[in-house]
Amino acid sequence: MTRNAAIVGGGHTDWGERDATWKDLAQEAGKATFDDVPDVGPPDVEGLFVGAVQPERFAFQSHVAPLVAELLGVEADSMIARTELACASGQAALRYAWLAIAAGQLDTALVIGVEKMNLPDGHDEEMQTSMSNVVDREFDGVNGLNAPTYFSFLGQRHMHEYGTTQEQLAKVAVKNKTHAANNPYAQFRMDIDVDDVLDSYPIAPPLHLFDCSGVTDGAAGLILMSEEKAREVTDEATYITGSGQSCMAGNSVNNVPSFSAWPQATVAAEQAYEQAGIDDPVKELDVAEIHDCFSISEIIEYEDLGWVEKGEGGQFIEDGRSELDGDIAVNPRGGLLGCGHPLGATGVSQALEVHKQFTGRVESARQVPDGPETGLIHNLSGSASVHSVMTLGRDPR
């Protein structure tokens, strides 16, 4: 009795260090989204789902979903909520919209992800404080664990256990930051090579500055509709074919399963693949937007999303298998490394990229060749304790 749901369009703001408030960004994303789908307007929206991680600390604003409804003139007379799942908040918002449509509760949903991370000059410490409370603040954040230090442990362990090299990490950064050069809304549009990454500041070794995503202001939006309604407004809809998530009851350093593997990603991916009927992801997926918050993350994801044997992730990038013309085009948008990572907006932006790749509406330099028809988005969150995976297709499953 579940119904198919489809992305019918979406929009994006410029990402970076923006001279704009949280509310400005939400409005920009809303306008860009409605502009993209002329047949759907704010009064048509029955459900509103807003991905936002720390508006309370970054913008001193709570209860943001009704604020967005007001700013965009959205009725939301069926369901309205903000989702917080750290770096996966945007995908969580999309997932709830999908579930609400699949369950027959509503036909048209607006998904908006917004984060305003850059604080006024001189307050970088406050911003980083809000990253260190995403891990267990009392026992891990307290020790100076924020994202770069936490993921440096994964880099070190993966290199130690599997022989992954600093150059392989750098290759991920080069790929994604140069993809971003073809993306007008990206924060880090760079023309760099492996040496540039290795020469950049070793901020938390083995991670150098260019191995990191950034501190980003930005927003993105999507309109999701039931299949029946979607067919009324477009013949180029993108269907959600599968969606999985796993946490495994761990969050602090003592209780996450590993510092070189993410079995949660494997569980989440297997759930999504099964729903989508995907048996061989490397053969069947054309494009993937996966969570490269740091270069090492993407390498571990190649493995734990089931694309290569454990320990072979470094070889996967080395062999060019994740390039635009590789086995799976990974992060053509530029990833978090290139686009930046306005936490709540990232998952929304990833899904929008896959939709635009399917419909051939990205800058030609980053278009995945041969008409991609199947895709995947992946986010990890916090201490990488949770992994979220969604599969997308031009055709409904």
Added chain:
Amino acid sequence: MSDEPPRGSTSLPDSVDFPRLFDFYEIQSEDETRIHEFYANLDDGSLTTTECADCGELHFPPRVVCPECTSDDLSYASLPHTGTLHAFSVMRAGAPIGKVDDLPFVVGIVDLDGVDVRLSARIDDAEYDDLTIGDPVTLKVVDIEGPADLERVFYRFVPADADADVDA
């Protein structure tokens, strides 16, 4: 042109006082946290954690309810003060509030000897370049200096051979 509107002013304090929690360290007294015994034991020089009286599960971080069996009959057990480095790095930039003056500093993951407990910790008296995975480390207790009205402590680790190096 309409008349100028009346104009007044309002003033704000120069600084705003936030609860000390925002400096990361829990307020450790009995009237603030039910795991105050963990902090009291640490203040006495002992690293401890909770153990479930019903199912025997050893937890870290300490709890008030056992996540294995939902019992709330927990007691404090001693943890070893020695361990080995599972991973480590150095924070060179991007520090949060209260830690900028400490930059750069070494952070690591420590596997405690003989028990199934792994924790993150600052590694004092160590240079990043001198460390290797598997290096032995020992406990150090630090007093958190700062606001006079709170007594707070936390744990760190130091290389096990640090004393030997100083003597040599």
